[in-house]
Amino acid sequence: MAxxxxxxxxxxxxxxxxxxxxxxxxxxxxxxxxxLLRFTPRAAAKVVQKVLLSAVANGQQPGKELGDAxxxxxxxxxxxxxxxxxxxxxxxxxxxxAIHKRTSHITIAVTPVEGKVNxxxxx
Numbered sequence: 001m002a003x004x005x006x007x008x009x010x011x012x013x014x015x016x017x018x019x020x021x022x023x024x025x026x027x028x029x030x031x032x033x034x035x036l037l038r039f040t041p042r043a044a045a046k047v048v049q050k051v052l053l054s055a056v057a058n059g060q061q062p063g064k065e066l067g068d069a070x071x072x073x074x075x076x077x078x079x080x081x082x083x084x085x086x087x088x089x090x091x092x093x094x095x096x097x098a099i100h101k102r103t104s105h106i107t108i109a110v111t112p113v114e115g116k117v118n119x120x121x122x123x
Contacts, residue, residue, distance in 0.1 A: 003110065004055050004072075007051070007106065010103050010105070011047055013102075015079045021037070022048055024037075025077060027075075030069045034049065034069075037052065047106065052074070055108045059110055072111065073110065073111060074108060075110060079105070080107070085101040086101075087101060
C-alpha cells in the first residue's frame with residue numbers, strides 16, 4: 001500500500017503536550033483532520049497541521065501521486081521523544097534546580113481512502 005510521510009524533528013515542544021493533538025487526527029480523513037486542528041486550542045495544533053500539509057504535499061509528488069487531500073486519510077501518526085536540553089536555575093543557598101526542555105519528533109503518514117466495493121445482490 002502506498003503512503004506518503006512527513007517528519008518534523010527537534011520540535012521545541014514536549015511530547016506529553018503534543019501526543020493528545022496527534023491522537024485526535026489519527027485515522028481521520030485529511031479534510032476532517034485539518035478542520036479539527038484549525039479549531040483545537042493547543043499550541044501543538046499549528047505544528048501538527050504543518051506536518052500534515054507536508055505529508056499531503058509529499059503524496060502529490062511525481063512517482064507517488066496518491067491523489068488530492070480529499071481522497072487521503074491519516075493512516076499513522078506518532079510523536080517520539082527527541083533530545084532533552086538540560087538547563088539549570090539557581091536556587092536558594094547555592095543549590096541548582098534542573099530544568100528539562102523537552103523536544104519531539106512528529107511523524108504523520110497518509111494513504112488513499114479505500115473505496116467501498118458494491119456487491120451485486122442476488123435476486
